[in-house]
Structures are given as structure tokens and as C-alpha cells.
Amino acid sequence: MSEARSDHATLPASRANTETADVTNGEASGPGWTSHTRGVIAVVKLEGDWLVSETYIDRSAARLLQHCASLRGIGFDADRLGHWDSTLLVFLSQLRQASMHAKIDFDETGLPTTTRRLLDLLPVRQVPAATSIRNSALAQDVGVRAIGMWAELVAVTTLVGEITLAAACVLRGRSHMRRIDLLTCVQEAGLEALPIVTIVNVLVGAILAFVGAIELRRFGADIYIANLVAIAVLREMAALMTAIVMSGRTGGAYAAQIATMQGSEEIDALRSFGIPLLDYLILPRVLALISMMPILYIYGSAIGILGGFAVAVAMLNISATIFISQAAGAVTVSEVFFGLTKSIAFGALIAIAGCRVGLRAGRSAADVGRAATASVVLGIVGVITLDAIFAVCANALNF
Amino acid sequence: MNETAAKLQVRQLSVGYGDKVVQHDLSFNVAAGSIFAIMGGSGCGKSTLMQALIGLLRPSAGSVCFGTEDYWSATEARRTEIGRRFGVLFQSGALWSSMTAAQNVALPLEMFTKLDPATIDALVQLKLSLVGLDVGRDSMPASLSGGMVKRVGLARALSLEPDMLFLDEPSAGLDPISAKRLDDLILDLCHGFGVTVVLVSHDLESLLNICDDGIFLDGNTNTAIAHGAPQALRAHCDNPFVHAFMNREQPATETADHGS
Numbered sequence: 257m258s259e260a261r262s263d264h265a266t267l268p269a270s271r272a273n274t275e276t277a278d279v280t281n282g283e284a285s286g287p288g289w290t291s292h293t294r295g296v297i298a299v300v301k302l303e304g305d306w307l308v309s310e311t312y313i314d315r316s317a318a319r320l321l322q323h324c325a326s327l328r329g330i331g332f333d334a335d336r337l338g339h340w341d342s343t344l345l346v347f348l349s350q351l352r353q354a355s356m357h358a359k360i361d362f363d364e365t366g367l368p369t370t371t372r373r374l375l376d377l378l379p380v381r382q383v384p385a386a387t388s389i390r391n392s393a394l395a396q397d398v399g400v401r402a403i404g405m406w407a408e409l410v411a412v413t414t415l416v417g418e419i420t421l422a423a424a425c426v427l428r429g430r431s432h433m434r435r436i437d438l439l440t441c442v443q444e445a446g447l448e449a450l451p452i453v454t455i456v457n458v459l460v461g462a463i464l465a466f467v468g469a470i471e472l473r474r475f476g477a478d479i480y481i482a483n484l485v486a487i488a489v490l491r492e493m494a495a496l497m498t499a500i501v502m503s504g505r506t507g508g509a510y511a512a513q514i515a516t517m518q519g520s521e522e523i524d525a526l527r528s529f530g531i532p533l534l535d536y537l538i539l540p541r542v543l544a545l546i547s548m549m550p551i552l553y554i555y556g557s558a559i560g561i562l563g564g565f566a567v568a569v570a571m572l573n574i575s576a577t578i579f580i581s582q583a584a585g586a587v588t589v590s591e592v593f594f595g596l597t598k599s600i601a602f603g604a605l606i607a608i609a610g611c612r613v614g615l616r617a618g619r620s621a622a623d624v625g626r627a628a629t630a631s632v633v634l635g636i637v638g639v640i641t642l643d644a645i646f647a648v649c650a651n652a653l654n655f
Numbered sequence: 656m657n658e659t660a661a662k663l664q665v666r667q668l669s670v671g672y673g674d675k676v677v678q679h680d681l682s683f684n685v686a687a688g689s690i691f692a693i694m695g696g697s698g699c700g701k702s703t704l705m706q707a708l709i710g711l712l713r714p715s716a717g718s719v720c721f722g723t724e725d726y727w728s729a730t731e732a733r734r735t736e737i738g739r740r741f742g743v744l745f746q747s748g749a750l751w752s753s754m755t756a757a758q759n760v761a762l763p764l765e766m767f768t769k770l771d772p773a774t775i776d777a778l779v780q781l782k783l784s785l786v787g788l789d790v791g792r793d794s795m796p797a798s799l800s801g802g803m804v805k806r807v808g809l810a811r812a813l814s815l816e817p818d819m820l821f822l823d824e825p826s827a828g829l830d831p832i833s834a835k836r837l838d839d840l841i842l843d844l845c846h847g848f849g850v851t852v853v854l855v856s857h858d859l860e861s862l863l864n865i866c867d868d869g870i871f872l873d874g875n876t877n878t879a880i881a882h883g884a885p886q887a888l889r890a891h892c893d894n895p896f897v898h899a900f901m902n903r904e905q906p907a908t909e910t911a912d913h914g915s
Contacts, residue, residue, distance in 0.1 A: 432766055440753075521749035528709050528743040529763050529815070530735035 332366030441544030461563025485564030503635030514614025549603030692869030742812030
């Protein structure tokens with residue numbers, strides 16, 4: 257039996273094909289089976305092992321099916337069947353489907369009981385392949401997208417309006433917001449963000465000093481490094497770099513937290529109680545970030561100028577007192593005001609983006625990751641875009 | 656059933672997501688003070704129906720009336736008000752993960768009542784004792800066992816003294832003893848407080864033990880195929896699939912792929 261199997265296994269393709277010629281003689285065979293036709297009934301003898309590990313054997317029922325075309329019934333003889341697994345079931349199932357189709361009687365009685373039980377679990381008719389219901393009309397896709405974007409724009413605008421109204425309620429002391437939630441968010445967005453804000457701003461200040469030194473030294477204008485560092489840090493870099501850091505750190509965390517709550521039905525639980533998501537989830541986060549961003553901006557500016565100062569004094573041989581007096585002379589209140597305004601706007605943008613993305617997220621684990629990524633990308637792109645708008649406006653206003 | 660005694664009346668309700676209809680043409684009454692079961696195989700839309708009943712998913716057609724008031728045609732403010740009369744236990748417990756067990760139960764009270772903190776605390780302790788949670792009251796949800804999470808979820812659902820309790824698979828994932836205890840608790844609450852309970856379950860044991868009435872949803876025809884108390888459905892139901900389900904048998908071949 258095993259020799260017979262290995263015979264078939266090593267058959268070259270051409271010879272395997274010629275075997276179908278036997279069909280006319282009322283006999284056919286393939287790897288692991290031989291079929292004898294008596295009148296209009298074929299008896300398929302199953303032999304040897306039918307194992308999925310023998311991938312080199314073609315267990316297709318196709319050859320046997322050709323043989324069956326003019327038959328009325330198929331029976332089985334499994335006396336010499338060895339070990340078998342799903343390979344045999346696939347073969348039998350194909351055969352059964354084909355015989356159904358050709359109205360041939362499929363007699364399972366010759367098969368082992370266990371095989372028949374498993375075969376009963378398989379669908380008698382072929383399961384139709386899933387048809388794609390996707391309609392890829394370009395105009396429709398564009399339209400659906402556009403409607404979606406418009407709806408999102410409306411939703412975000414509504415959200416901003418609601419947050420403003422809710423914030424007014426907080427000021428009047430008539431909010432459902434829990435103070436503890438606000439304080440937790442303040443701690444997360446403020447104190448816990450200090451280390452990374454420090455590192456980024458010190459380094460940016462130092463880099464500015466180095467970059468300035470290269471050019472300014474050529475003109476003997478080393479001392480203007482103080483002006484460069486102070487103005488660049490206060491006007492642009494502290495607010496921008498802090499916002500980018502907070503977008504990655506806090507905006508991403510907001511989106512992930514809210515998306516996770518979505519998946520664990522916590523949001524449903526809030527809605528079922530009628531607890532406003534705005535008061536419970538969004539407001540503490542937005543207020544925390546709006547209130548912490550200006551503080552982080554002032555801290556970041558101070559530490560950024562310190563970074564520039566350290567480089568100027570220690571490596572570029574500029575006197576400390578001269579640096580300080582020069583920087584103090586260069587800075588005006590309007591610069592600080594400009595930076596503060598921007599930092600508040602950035603804070604609001606990052607927090608709202610994070611919360612909105614989190615609320616829109618799906619319910620799976622992958623959706624949490626997607627929400628975090630989307631909120632960071634949206635936050636950073638949004639912050640830089642907003643910064644550019646500020647720059648254009650300031651230029652137009654000669655600010 | 657006497658229509659006037661019905662706490663909840665559902666008429667020709669269809670629920671679904673987008674174009675996909677999950678269940679359609681459902682009509683049933685839930686009598687005040689009864690325990691009503693929503694039954695059916697996995698994935699047939701029991702939880703989706705529940706979402707429409709508790710106001711989380713707008714039905715595509717039909718009405719859901721609490722008493723005489725149509726929930727979905729009410730204003731949003733009114734819906735929120737009606738919704739506060741429900742307690743909901745979600746399938747996963749859905750405790751707010753940033754709060755301890757006790758704080759979870761306390762939050763609705765803090766939000767919607769003007770009670771002083773000491774009274775709230777007393778109420779919270781009472782609710783937690785009712786559900787038999789003696790330890791872990793100040794633990795975070797992540798460190799509670801599955802059974803404890805369900806209990807805290809139930810205590811939270813009870814926090815605003817609801818008229819109606821909606822329980823989504825309350826005994827899923829619990830060992831037989833905990834499940835039995837939860838069943839007894841639901842019976843006690845129903846009889847003691849006169850709460851009307853709607854529960855989604857495919858735990859035969861609890862369905863048969865505690866439910867007075869019910870509806871059997873089918874995932875193939877996307878509508879109800881049987882109405883009645885689980886006990887009665889078990890004893891005599893013409894539908895072979897329902898009969899097989901209630902008796903934990905293999906369904907007859909023509910309905911073999913029901914409820915998949």
C-alpha cells in the first residue's frame with residue numbers, strides 16, 4: 257500500500273495525466289484511491305495514508321470526477337485506508353459536491369463512521385465566494401468623503417462652541433465637571449510634562465546660539481546672539497516646540513484614553529446615565545491643557561534662553577552680564593504676549609483634536625493605536641499650520 | 656398582557672447599523688415588576704436591541720415607549736431625563752477605569768443629586784453591600800475579578816434608584832456559583848424594589864430560573880421567532896430551533912445554521 261502511494265508520488269506530471277486514459281476501461285486511480293466501475297456504480301477504494309503533510313501529492317478529486325460523468329452512484333471501500341486528516345475530507349467533500357451537481361447518488365456507507373460525522377459538518381453545497389459589494393464609482397466616493405468632511409467640520413465647530421459655553425459655566429461655578437478630574441489632567445499636562453519640555457527647550461536655545469554664532473562671528477557681531485536667542489525663543493520656538501512636545505505626549509494620550517474607554521463600554525455607561533461627555537471627559541482635558549500651555553511656554557522660554565546663555569558664555573566667550581543686558585534690551589512685552597496667545601491657541605487645538613479623535617475611534621485595540629497616531633499627526637500639523645497663520649497675521653499687523 | 660400595566664412597549668422596532676438591518680419588526684411589552692429576557696443565539700442582535708432600548712442607538716423604525724411616552728420622539732433633554740430612570744449593566748461591566756469601585760457607584764449620585772458627601776458615601780456602601788461586595792471597595796477596576804466588576808457594575812446601575820434595570824449578559828464569564836448568586840440578587844432586587852428588569856442572556860440556567868417573559872430573536876430571519884417565558888418556551892415551542900436552544904439540543908438539520 258505504501259509502495260503504491262510512493263509510486264504515485266513520484267510520477268512525473270505527464271504520466272499522471274495519461275492515467276486518466278484508464279477511465280474508459282471502467283477503472284481509474286489516483287494517489288490513495290482506485291475506482292472500479294460496475295455497471296453505473298463506481299466503488300472508490302481508499303488506500304494508505306491521507307495526510308496534509310504530504311504536500312507533494314495532488315489529492316484533487318478532479319480526475320475521479322471526470323471518470324464519474326456517466327455514473328449513477330458512487331460508493332466507497334475504506335478497508336485499506338490508513339491514517340487520514342482534513343485532506344481526505346476535502347477530497348470527499350469535493351466529490352460530494354460534484355455528485356450533487358451531477359445528480360449522482362453519493363453513498364457514504366463505506367466510509368469510516370468518524371469520517372462521515374466530520375463530513376456531515378461540511379456544507380453540502382459549495383459556499384458561494386463573498387461577492388464584493390464595494391461600488392467604486394469615483395464620483396460617489398468623492399461625494400461620500402465630502403459629506404463626511406462637512407459633517408466633521410460641523411461636529412468640530414459644534415464641539416468648540418459647546419466647550420466655550422461649558423467653560424463659561426465652569427467660571428460661573430455651575431458645571432458638572434469634577435474638580436478631581438481637572439486636577440489630575442493638570443498634573444498630567446503640567447508637572448509631568450516638565451522634564452521633556454525642559455530638555456527640548458534647553459537644546460533648542462543652545463542650537464540657536466550655535467547657529468547664530470557661526471554667521472554673526474563673521475561680522476564681529478557675536479553679542480547679537482543674545483538678541484537672536486531671546487527673540488526667537490520667546491516669539492517662536494518656545495511656544496512651537498512645547499506645543500509639538502505636548503501634542504505627542506498629551507494629545508496622543510487623550511486620544512488613546514478616550515478610545516480605550518470607547519472599547520470598554522465606559523463611554524456607553526456615561527451616556528446611559530446621561531452624564532455629559534463634555535463635562536466629564538472633554539472639559540477637564542481642554543481646560544487643563546489651555547491653562548498649562550502658557551505656563552509651560554513661560555517656563556520653556558526661560559529655560560530656552562538659559563540654554564542659549566550657557567552656550568554663549570561657556571563656549572563663545574560672551575560675558576554673562578553683557579548677554580543678559582543685551583537680551584533684556586531686545587525683548588519687548590509684545591513678544592511675550594504674542595507667544596502666550598499662541599501657546600493658548602495651541603493648547604486648545606491639541607486638546608480638542610485629541611478628544612475628538614478619541615471619541616470618533618472604533619472599539620478595537622487597533623483603533624486605540626490609530627486614534628493615538630491620528631491625534632499626534634493632526635496636533636503637530638495643526639500647530640504648525642496655526643503658527644504659520646499667526647506669523648502671517650503678525651506680519652500684516654506689523655506686530 | 657394588559658397594555659396599561661406594561662412598563663415598556665416596543666412596537667415594530669427595527670435596529671441596525673447604516674444599511675445593515677440587525678433586527679426588524681419587533682413588538683413586545685414588558686410588564687411592570689417582571690423580569691424580561693431577550694434571548695437568541697450569539698450575534699443575532701440582542702445587544703443591539705438593548706442599545707436601542709437604552710438610548711444608545713437610534714432605531715431605524717418603530718417606537719420604544721416607557722409608560723406612555725415615546726422615547727425616541729422625545730427631545731434630547733427629555734430622553735436624558737427618562738434615561739436616568741434606567742440602570743444599565745454592560746456586558747463587560749464598563750466600570751470607569753480611572754475611579755475606584757466606590758467612586759464608580761458614587762459618580763452618578765454626585766452628578767445628579769444634591770446629597771451631601773456623607774449621605775452619598777452611606778448610599779454607596781449600602782449598594783455595594785447589596786451586591787455582596789465586601790472587599791475591594793477602594794480598588795481600581797483593573798484589580799477586581801470579573802465577578803466583582805459585574806457586581807460593582809450592578810451596584811452602579813442601582814445608584815440612582817432606577818425603575819428599570821437593563822442587564823447585558825449579567826452572568827457571562829462567571830463561575831456557576833457566582834452566576835447563581837447574581838441571579839438570586841436580580842430576583843431579590845426585582846421583588847424587593849419592584850424594579851422591572853430586561854436582561855440579555857444565553858445562559859439557559861438563569862433564563863429558566865428567573866425570567867417571567869421573553870422574546871427570542873433569530874439571526875437568520877432577523878426578527879423575533881418566539882415570545883413567552885423561557886420555561887414555557889422550553890416546554891412547548893413549535894419552532895424547532897427555539898425548542899432545541901431551550902433544551903440544549905442539536906437543532907434539526909434544516910435550522911442547523913441558525914444563530915451562527
